[in-house]
Amino acid sequence: MAISQEAYKVLKSIVGSEYISTDPVVCEGYRAGPGGYECGLGYERVMTKLPSCVIMPRTTEEVQKIVRACNKYKVPYVPYSTGWYGPRSHPHVADELLIDMKRMNGFEIDEEHLYAVVGTGVIYSQLQEEAMRRGMYIVVGGGGSQVSAIANMIGDGWSPLSYRIGLPHRRILGTELVLPDGELVRMGSLALQDDPFWGEGLGPDLRGLLRGFTGHRGFLGIVTRMAIKLLPFQPERLEPTGISPHTTLQLPEKRVKWINFTMPSKDAMGRAMFEMAKAEIGGGVTKVPIFWRAIARASCKEEFWELWSKENEETISGFHLLRVLLIGFASEEQMEYEERVLNDIITELGGEARRTRPSDESWFKNADSAGMWLMCGSYVSVDYVIETIEHAIPHGENYAKLKRKFTPPLMPDYGDPGWFQSFELGHQGYSEFLVYWDPDENTDGVDQFYLETSKENIRKRFYTSLLGSHQPLYLTGPAYGPNYHKWLLAVKDEFDPNFLCHPPVPLAHDQFVERAEWMRPMKDWESPEMKP
Amino acid sequence: MLKGKVKLDVTKLENFEYDMSKCIKCKGCYWVDHIYMPGIKFSTRCPSATRYLFDSYGAYGKMRIGMAMLEGRMDYSDELLKTLYACTLCGACDVGCKRNLDLEIELALEALRIKAVKDGKGPMPEHKKVAQNIITKHNRFGAPHENRNKWLPEGIKPSPQADVLYFVGCSAAYTHPEIAQATVKILNAAGTPFMLMPDEWCCGNMLYSVGMVDEAKKLAQRNIDAVRKSGAKTLLLSCAEGYRMWKVDYPKMLNIPTADLGFRVVHLVEFIDELIKKGALKLTKRVDLRLTYHDSCSLSRLSEPWVPWEGERGEWGMVSPKLERRRGTNGVYQQPRDILKAIPGVELVEMIRMRENAFCCGAGRGTLEAFPDFALWAAEQRLVEAKEVGAEAIVSTCPWCKDNFSRAVNKNGGKLKVYDISELVLASIKE
Secondary structure, X not given: OOOOHHHHHHHHHHHOHHHEEOOHHHHHOXXXXXXXXXXXXXXXXXXXXXXXXXXXXXXXXXXXXXXXXXXXXXXXEEEEOOOOOHHHHOOOOOXXXXXXXXXXXXXXXXXXXXXXXXXXXXXXXXXXXXXXXOOXXXXXXXXXXXXXXXXXXXXXXXXXXXXXXXXXXXXXXXXXXEOOOOOEEEEHHHHOOOOOOOXXXXXXXXXXXXXXXXXXXXXXXXXXXXXXXXXXXXXXXXXXXXXXXXXXXXXXXXXXXXXXXXXXXXXXXXXXXXXXXXXXXXXXEEEOOHHHHHHHHOOOHHHHHHHHOOOOHHHHHOOOEEEEEEEOOOOHHHHHHHHHXXXXXXXXXXXXXXXXXXXXXXXXXXXXXXXXXXXXXXOEEEEEEEEOHHHHHHHHHHHHHHHHOXXXXXXXXXXXXXXXXXXXXXXXXXXXXXXXXXXXOOOHHHHHHHHHHHHHHXXXXXXXXXXXXXXXXXXXXXXXXXXXXXXXXXXXXXXXOOOOEOOOOXXXXXXXXXXXXXXXXXXXXXXXXXXX | OOOEEEXXXXXXXXXXXXXXXXXXXXXXXXXXXXXXXXXXOOOEOOXXXXXXXXXXXXXXXXXXXXXXXHOOOOOOOHHHHHHHHOOOOOOHHHHHHOOOOOOOHHHHHHHHHHHHHHOOOOOOHHHHHHHHHHHHHOOOOOOOHHHOOOOOOOOOOOOOOOOEEEEOOHHHHHHOHHHHHHHHHHHHHOOOOEEOOOOOOOOOHHHHHOOOHHHHHHHHHHHHHHHHHHOOOEEEEOOHHHHHHHHHHHHHHHOOOHHHOOOEEEEHHHHHHHHHHHOOOXXXXXXXXXXXXXXXXXXXXXXXXXXXXXXXXXXXHOEEOOOOOOOOOOOOOHHHHHHHHHOOOEEEOOOOOOHHHOOOOOOOOOHHXXXXXXXXXXXXXXXXXXXXXOOOEEEEOOHHHHHHHHHHHHHHOOOOEEEEHHHHHHHHOOO
């Protein structure tokens, strides 16, 4: 045990002996890798450590006490909800306390005012089922149904369904945040009374503390409770059917329907997204990367590769599959109307409807991102930008070109340009670029590609509304800011003067580049000596 | 082995290095399939991680711990043994993982226990006592071997020679004779001659479960030889744990396909279901009961036949020759439900977690012996679920489940009735 006996005693007194451990076996169970999101890469190997202690609080008060004790005894700590988000949600420094939030699984739902109040341990599929049972729904972030709803709401939190519902920051209502020194911030209407129905609250909107840069990786405190806005859904049940692994939600076809369209070009897909938005129709939309189709068709890894090896540059560049979700929110007639409008749009653009299964496997309740690991045993979304559709399409194409230099070790994908979609009824365009590699080969090139994308964004002005935590702050801050990095560090200093809340975030990737010898030659930007 | 030769051989942990190292912490092993996610309540399927909470108790933690053991980074300790053995090996993690991935989680967990035994650290002291009973008395209770056939009811005589051989198992022979008695009465009612083993010994479930593979293998060979010698075409079991031993674990230990055993391994529910559908067994007496069915792990998600496999793992983790993964899809799920629905008066209500998502009763694979409080806790969780759906009774297909549920009901003074399916079928047969 590396944290002091005194600190341990205090921590134990907060939660009780059953919910704290320094046992090496228990701590080993919290290792980030070797498998998982971003795991097996240099960042995981160089930057993560095993926790020296794991603690499981039950209440916000306990979290406050733990954080205060950490400050008193100078124990670095990291909050951990499900551990899904790879190395970045695991300890980075020696002698760190991991605060496992799974016991904070409180749940209340307000049907009248359409929101749910969840604890950090509640995951998306739980929330979605509770919502749907009551005629409401939410976006299950593409990261997966297995993620903490809170963690995803303050992190990424989108999917093709965000086309209709919008991005997650708009759905964060009253929220409790334990600051890095243990002080409790009650945001939104919680600041006034014990009612979280309102997100903005009085004065400046403090929700920026949650989502700013890499705040969602736990470097500006710990969210313990959040009210999440739910949206009205249609009334029919989405019926679970099948036996694993062939489980699916059977859709009530007159109220909910996915339709796949083959389109003549990428531009036609983008155009369709625009036109749908202008007509204000649809519940979701996305371009389907050919990977997904192969994953969906394959019953195992080997079968995937059998299918995938039949592809080539030509088939990939000619594959334009648009997947549209229609929801009859108000009535069957509404959906019929939307389908007619959609068909008109698609016909005008030269597209054609394909036979589509009346089921949903991937977006309503089960965002099965885990399936992304089927192909290679590794996966990461190397970059994602939220801007416009015109911006999203070339972003992916550009990355596809860049990727060629790093293939191998990246998986051969014949120039696949990632995927794009529109958010918020066409007001934003989204591009996400997925990469895969063989984790049992040398992965230095993957780490390098990762960094090269940050540079490419700067070079090609693929400015993004969100900076990924894999982008070194001293590289991107001056380019995007120009003083963004200084502001961010000043905020960090103000709220976390002891730098105990998940150090060395937000400088973790900067430190990785310094520490990993295969990354150092890529460093062509200035940075001061790192702390801590 | 990350790349190169690999074999589905649980006696070498290295065979599962790839599987352990590729766990992505999606916790599909822990949560109910998200498609079936029932909401906040009853949302998990792993008893161990639900009870002990720390990640080390979920398969995601155990795979990491397994890697540390394989790489020699982990010393044995009480906590390590508890992590390995406070687990029902119920397979929920395995089918959960295989919904999306191709990882052999259950086999890795079995291999970890075998390694612990080989390293001289496992099993738990309580297991050693049971093992001693099995070796010396041929039953897990340490009861006199000569009492093994005392359960046989008056008026029913096994045939000296028949196509069907009923393997009774320790539980039905010693502690739950009502199951064995109901089984043979059903056979009698259907006009099916059956024989018993001339000298039945324990199936060795406990030995294999706790990692004592050498001892279990000897017993497997002895039992298989005995059945082959008997000339039986069908080996009938009324115990789900025994069923999995014969159908899956014996072939696994002996590196043969289930199909090569030389006889068919059939659980009573499969047998009865066939009889009913052929019209050879009629369930006519009313049994007025609102009941729920508990999927015993070893009959359901873990019962797919064994096929040995060895080959090579190459780039991207692909294996050749092709490996048909056992994903729990073809477990025995429907037959017991069809049987229960065929009983007049029975109202079958499903629990929230069912089939491959069912929450284990907590008794199996050494848990009850070494961690009785945990086993009881798991059964209590299941009973809460049964009550939630308004069941008057819970029915299973395994004496281990019946035993543990009964224990939980007795402890809490509940009114829920606990039955083995054989008892209800018997009650519905007109005399």
